[in-house]
Amino acid sequence: MVEDMLAGMSLRDKIGQMLICGFYGTSMDGDLRRLIADYKIGGVIYFARNVESPAQIARLTEELQDAAAKSGTPSLWISIDQEGGMVARITEGVALMPGGMAIAAAGSEEDAYLAAYASGQELAAMGINLNYAPVLDVNNNPGNPVIGVRSFGESPEKVARFGEQTLRGFQDAGVAATAKHFPGHGDTDVDSHLDLPTVPHDRKRMEAVELKPFREAVQAGVDAIMSAHIYFPALESGKLPVTLSRAALTGLLREELGFEGIITTDCMEMNAIAEHFGTVEASVMAVEAGADLVLVSHRLDRQLGAIGAIELAVNEGRLSAERIDESVRRLLAMKLRRGVLGVGKPPEGLLGGLAPQDGPDSSVALPPVKNETGAVLPGMVGSAADNAAKGVPDAPDLSLLGNAEHREIARRISEASVTLVRNGIPMLPLGRERTLVVTVAPAVATLADESMAAGPGLGSALKRHGLDCREIVVPPAEIAGRLDSLVREAVSGGYGHLVVGTYNAQFDAAQISLVKSLLALGKPLAVAALRNPYDLLAFPEVQVYAAAYESRPLALDSMAKALLGLIPFRGRLPVSLGELHPAGWGLGL
Structure with a gap:
């Protein structure tokens, strides 16, 4: 099926599939309709500026997918940053889960899975099929202005364990998970939204710290990995950020780590890219480096410019048509795998080493979820496999949103943190x-x-x-x-x-x-x-x-x-606060 779809696409259509575009407003306007119908974009990203309520998001998603179907565009990636905690675009009408550091402070890997699975169920109910989470950055720099509590902490091993359970939870719920920000944004003191950070560590240190969670995520079958707009001299001699570095994306991530899923960029309008390389030119460079998806979150002129520049690069021989086909084949296969195209599993061998994940990991038993009085709540237990096997629902079932069971998971983690x-x-x-x-x-x-x-x-x-x-x-x-x-x-x-x-x-x-x-x-x-x-x-x-x-x-x-002493203090620090309060520290009353 993927090969048939690929054969029926023009070069412009294929390039469109490699773009995820942001937009303004809470409904589809003419510009967005044009991007979908005329440029065949791969998907959209939702921000808080697009959100009024979960019901409105479900309606908008349906409208976008209907526009794609009517114009012959493959069903869209509907993506979002719903990490939980302080970085979440939908905060009302859903069971908003705690963020990474709170989950790690609470200490239960099982709960990390349950939180992601519940959140994934709710995203899928609204038609959202791609989440830019989990954060696998090892936050070992107290001066980091952008990652902080989004991370599971300073221990590479703990970040890897909690990250794996989180990505499995999302994917078992039918939502593609994205490990970010490869190969690690945790030891920076510059926000890449504002400028281009440099991480000077050598490869030995990177192997022990930054890369460990990503290696394990690859082995766990993560669907997508997002690149960091950070310069790592140990990986790249030309002072290029990872997003634009063939040595990092193709040499390290594809060839050395063996990743066969989707490589997506972070937003190409962040200053680390836009101010140093230009969003449009950098979009071509990212594809040259090995990226499959190019994320342009804000401006229409830059979105159209990126599509045009990539097309020109192919026509002039800078990029090969085979290079474009390679990414689009991978993207369509992942859409097929995640039910985005609505036709079930891909043919045998289509995704290389990535095995289809149609239901919860059988190695993770879903325990009963209890409320504060100890009563077992109905919902996920016993129905998890059935729900996950369905993938993205055919029609929105908003009854899942913020249900008692999901709220109880969030409460239990929060109180324990x-x-x-x-x-x-x-x-x-x-x-x-x-x-x-x-x-x-x-x-x-x-x-x-x-x-x-x-x-x-x-x-x-x-x-x-x-x-x-x-x-x-x-x-x-x-x-x-x-x-x-x-x-x-x-x-x-x-x-x-x-x-x-x-x-x-x-x-x-x-x-x-x-x-x-x-x-x-x-x-x-x-x-x-x-x-x-x-x-x-x-x-x-x-x-x-x-x-x-x-x-x-x-x-x-x-x-x-x-x-007030109504519950015990049970959390343990995921990061060190000086020598007196190392990671793992926590007192009781």
Whole structure:
């Protein structure tokens, strides 16, 4: 079937299959319809800007696939960054799972699988068939501004284990998983959305750390791997980022690691590419290097430019027609495998060493999911194989979204993740004193976040669970201007205890000043890190410190319960916070 499809395509049609395009708005406009009908693009990517609700996404997906069918375009990849935690495009109306570092802090590889399987079921119900997750970057650099809590931690072995269970969960649910950002974005202090980072490690170090999770993901049969816009001198002599490096994508990933799945680029409009090479020219270079899918997330002119430039490169002999066929054959085969083309499994041998995965890994038993009272919830147990074998459903079944079983998985992981790092004064559990709670509101820390909605903070969760407290939620940009008034309130408001919920304070001098100013008052103070656990390194004199790894409502609720003694602190640090608090550290009350 794949060969028949390939034979019926023009060069322009084939190149279109190699593009994933972003768009603006929550419905299909004329430009997007043109990309699908006239340029035969391979798929689209959803961002938060495209989302109103799960029902709207399901309708939009149906509309896009209908447009493809009517124009003779192969069914589309409908892709998304739904990592969980702080990087997720659909946050309402679904069971939003904790992110990688929270899952690792909770400690259960089984739960990593269940979280991805449940999330994958919900994505598939909305017609989303390609997820840019899991993150397999080993976050061993406290100054990393872009990966952080998206990673499973600093241990290559732990990242590999949790990453494998996550990719299996998504794929068993019928959604293609993408391991990213090859060969590792964890040890950088530059955000590749903004500039071109360099990782100077030699191959021996890379084999031991950065490459280990990706090697194991390849062996586990991951569907896709996303390249990093990072320069690794150990891999490439010409100061090219991995996305544009034939030595990295073809030499290392294809030939040495034996990967036979889809190689996709990260967005080609990120500054690491756009500012140094140009999105259009770099799209050709990425295909030369070995990429199958080119991701252009924002501008129509660049999307059309990339298609035209790749076509010109073939016509002028810079790229061969065989090189294009190689990628398109692989892409169509993967669409067939994942049910995107709607005709079941591919013919024998079509995917080389990648065996079809039509249902859950038989080596992973799905345990009963229980609620807080211990009652077994119906749903996944007993029906997992049936559900997964169906792949992407023919018609949206939105009853899966945010169901009790999925919410219970998220709650259990979240509560198990909360980590007590330091408990040096008799302050916990809270409840004996009226408390001022200052919560730093979440803000976009990197373009990977895209958007952050403001809402109630940690104090609201504490109050809901019975604490006598006043909450003040302050955006990071307003802290410096409100510092004096916050300190005055702490002094004159009759509070016995102070709690500060920080958000990436390590990178924010105003938050550091806030914590140190409140600490100087001499009142018992606890800091709850609501994203980056490394915040403690900015104010090591704080005596009570806990980490939640994210500031989603569920994480705030879990942190509140732990601070009040309603649940135990059970999390363990996936990363080291200095010599005193190594990875694996965690206290109880």
